[in-house]
Amino acid sequence: NAGVTQTPKFQVLKTGQSMTLQCAQDMNHEYMSWYRQDPGMGLRLIHYSVGAGITDQGEVPNGYNVSRSTTEDFPLRLLSAAPSQTSVYFCASRYYHHYYEQYFGPGTRLTVT
Amino acid sequence: GNSVTQMEGPVTLSEEAFLTINCTYTATGYPSLFWYVQYPGEGLQLLLKATKADDKGSNKGFEATYRKETTSFHLEKGSVQVSDSAVYFCALSNNAGNNRKLIWGLGTSLAVNP
Numbered sequence: 001n002a003g004v005t006q007t008p009k010f011q012v013l014k015t016g017q018s019m020t021l022q023c024a025q026d027m028n029h030e031y032m033s034w035y036r037q038d039p040g041m042g043l044r045l046i047h048y049s050v051g052a053g054i055t056d057q058g059e060v061p062n063g064y065n066v067s068r069s070t071t072e073d074f075p076l077r078l079l080s081a082a083p084s085q086t087s088v089y090f091c092a093s094r095y096y097h098h099y100y101e102q103y104f105g106p107g108t109r110l111t112v113t
Numbered sequence: 114g115n116s117v118t119q120m121e122g123p124v125t126l127s128e129e130a131f132l133t134i135n136c137t138y139t140a141t142g143y144p145s146l147f148w149y150v151q152y153p154g155e156g157l158q159l160l161l162k163a164t165k166a167d168d169k170g171s172n173k174g175f176e177a178t179y180r181k182e183t184t185s186f187h188l189e190k191g192s193v194q195v196s197d198s199a200v201y202f203c204a205l206s207n208n209a210g211n212n213r214k215l216i217w218g219l220g221t222s223l224a225v226n227p
Contacts, residue, residue, distance in 0.1 A: 004156070040219065041219070042217045042219040042220060043157075043202070043215075045214060048214070058214075090156055092156075099145070099206055100159075100162050100206065101159045101162070102157075102159070103158075105156050106154070106156050107155075
């Protein structure tokens with residue numbers, strides 16, 4: 001099992017550009033989520049999905065879109081990048097009934113200039 | 114609402130020293146409590162958990178006891194190693210069925226010197 005994979009590992013964008021952060025898992029987990037990690041702010045939930053075709057907003061959804069067309073993939077789209085979106089982004093997944101253990105990807109470090 | 118408060122870091126220790134990282138929480142109902150660890154350059158991974166009061170979670174020499182009377186879940190290890198250098202996150206899960214989310218502390222950075 002590859003677990004949770006994320007691409008790219010690093011990305012630099014200019015303000016106003018758009019891009020998609022990729023996330024995939026091969027554990028057949030129903031629940032997937034995106035977090036951002038900022039110094040002094042801890043982990044904040046951006047969006048989550050409880051299954052293919054179902055997504056919902058977390059704490060900080062503005063400026064981000066998600067879709068879940070398959071169980072395996074959960075891409076995060078930045079529509080028009082802003083410097084405030086400079087952060088480390090983590091994708092996570094778990095079995096829907098196993099609320100107690102999430103599996104995290106290695107993260108994407110995004111810088112917006 | 115639900116919240117988690119961790120001691121601020123960084124914590125710097127010598128190898129074989131005793132480690133305590135404090136975590137207290139505020140929650141309604143009966144949350145489950147977790148410690149996650151993030152090694153340099155990696156994502157977070159579950160270190161241990163406790164799902165009810167007085168439960169003790171343990172893994173890799175780390176322990177934490179769910180204390181409802183003091184609303185605490187302090188992480189301890191008797192003898193730390195250089196390889197324990199990482200950021201440690203305390204978290205709670207609210208009692209909202211399978212759709213429950215994790216509420217995170219800010220993380221405590223630990224550096225262990227040889």
